[in-house]
Amino acid sequence: MARNKKIKLVIDTDPGIDDFHAITMALSSPNIDVLALTCVTGNTSLSNGVRNVHYLLQTLNRTDVPVYKGAECSVTGKYKYASHVHGDDGCGNATIGLNIELNLLQDEPAAMALCRLAKQYHGELVVAAIGPLTNLFLAHRLDPEFSKHLKELYIMGGNSVLPNYQTLSIGIEFNFRCDPLAASIVLEEFHIMPLIISYELTCICSLSYDYIDSLFARKNESKKAKLFHSVSEFLYDFSKTDEQGSGFNSCDSVAMACVLDKSMILETRKVYAVVEQFGSCAAGHMISDWHNHFKRQPNVEIVENIDFEKFKKLFLLCVDDNLVEN
Ligand SMILES: [Ca+2]
Numbered sequence: 095m096a097r098n099k100k101i102k103l104v105i106d107t108d109p110g111i112d113d114f115h116a117i118t119m120a121l122s123s124p125n126i127d128v129l130a131l132t133c134v135t136g137n138t139s140l141s142n143g144v145r146n147v148h149y150l151l152q153t154l155n156r157t158d159v160p161v162y163k164g165a166e167c168s169v170t171g172k173y174k175y176a177s178h179v180h181g182d183d184g185c186g187n188a189t190i191g192l193n194i195e196l197n198l199l200q201d202e203p204a205a206m207a208l209c210r211l212a213k214q215y216h217g218e219l220v221v222a223a224i225g226p227l228t229n230l231f232l233a234h235r236l237d238p239e240f241s242k243h244l245k246e247l248y249i250m251g252g253n254s255v256l257p258n259y260q261t262l263s264i265g266i267e268f269n270f271r272c273d274p275l276a277a278s279i280v281l282e283e284f285h286i287m288p289l290i291i292s293y294e295l296t297c298i299c300s301l302s303y304d305y306i307d308s309l310f311a312r313k314n315e316s317k318k319a320k321l322f323h324s325v326s327e328f329l330y331d332f333s334k335t336d337e338q339g340s341g342f343n344s345c346d347s348v349a350m351a352c353v354l355d356k357s358m359i360l361e362t363r364k365v366y367a368v369v370e371q372f373g374s375c376a377a378g379h380m381i382s383d384w385h386n387h388f389k390r391q392p393n394v395e396i397v398e399n400i401d402f403e404k405f406k407k408l409f410l411l412c413v414d415d416n417l418v419e420n
Contacts, residue, residue, distance in 0.1 A: 100127040102215045102245075103353065104208065106164070107346075108136025108225030108269075109146035110180035111329040115412050116224055116350035117147070118318070121156050122411040123354045129211055129219075132162045132204035136225040136272050137176045138184025140166040145194050146185040153321050157198060164204030165228035168273035176268060179332050186328030188321075205232035212243035220246045222353050223288075224346040226269045227251065231276035234283060241284040250349035251277060252367070252380035254292035254396050267293040270369055271378030278369040281380075281393055289362070290396045291349040292380075299348045299405055300341030306330055309413050319413040344409070351408040352397060358408070361399035364392035 103126050107113045120126050131151075133143040140163060147161050167173045181187040200207065208229060212219050221244055223230055230247075233240045241247070251269035270277040280288070306326070313323035333339045352359055366383045370376045382396065 100125055101220050101353070102127050102129055102218045103220050103222060104130045104132060104211055106132045106134060106204070106208070106221060106223045106225060106229050107143070107147070108134050108138065108272075109143040109150075110137030110176065110184045111186050111325055112344040112346040113137065113224055114146070114150055114185065114325050115322075115344045115409070116222070116346035117150060118154065118322070119347055119350050119354060119408060119411040120222070121154060121159070122415065126354060128159050129215070130160050130162055130207055132164050132208060132229055134164045134204070134225045134229045135166050135168075135173050136269060137180045139173075139175065140164070142184045144196060144199060145189060146183065148194050148196055148198055149185065149189050149192065150321070151198060152194070153317060159198065160200050161198045162200050162202060162204040162207040165232060168226065168228055169231060169275045174272055179329060181328045186325045188324040204229045205236055208233040209237040209240050212240050213237075216243045218245050219243060220248070220353060222248045222350060224250045224269075224349055226272035227276040227280045228273045231273070231279050234279065241286045244286050247284070247286050247288040248291065248349050248353050249280075249288045250291045250296070250346050252290050252292050252369070254290070254294055254380065254382055255384075266376065266378045267380070270380060274369055274378040275371050277378065277380075278371045281367055281369055287364070287393060287395050289352065289359075290367075290394045291345075291352060292396060293345065295397055295400070296343055296345040296348045297340045299400065299402060300339075300343040301406065301409065302341055303330070303334065305406065306342045309410075312413055316413070316415065318415060322412045347409055347412070348400070348405060351405045352400065354408055355404065358401040358404040359397055360401055362395045362397050364395045366390040366392050367394045367396075
């Protein structure tokens, strides 16, 4: 593969287990320049999330990457953690009791850092949003030009119906449910059409337990493989007991694989989509207007199919130090 200029990437993350996978993949990819990790509340508390990314960056000797602290609750002041999926620390309980120095944490709030970096790398910056969209919403409110500066925006979030797979929409995806208002505004007001990696797509891209077993078996090979095992085991055990489960679903790594190698995206569809902002049942639900009921221009591009074999290969970056050649 011809090596183009490195992708300038900011990862906006609610550091849970699949965020760990996605961030590790990005850090391991030589065509990516990870400029910053901006943390948001979601899978776990903001303070846990900040600890978790420090643990990751320090273990992988990537202390060159700055960390920014963002919103500690949704725009409307709510929060909802997923400790049953990600452990009490958001990191598969791998960091409990560890003394982690927060030496990469910057003073600048995440939303301000997003605005600054977007302007600084105008037309170049790619943002991978793999948590609730609160920080992106705040960046947009701080600077209405924020999204105009971005080259691309990948969002792991939202629900969709994928006709090719005959799947039904599951309903409300976690990131959008955590901050429905932020998700709604990002889709409605941003000046860039985001690529949406929906929950349903990630379900289809679930990895088999045999495949994960083969990665766990390599835990004594390297620090990185050991880290993958210690952090991921909790999600593995959770997935196995989940009767609705489709296998080992690392949602954020599906989104990150699209960032790392766009050629693995096989099909997309542009559509106008809205997110239900409030309500006791459907807040966070993404409604895709496939039949043009609202008579609006498309505002999202939904990824409907990816090259699963390529994804599996890129996922190996969670344990391998070497680049997976394409
Ligand atoms: Ca996430």
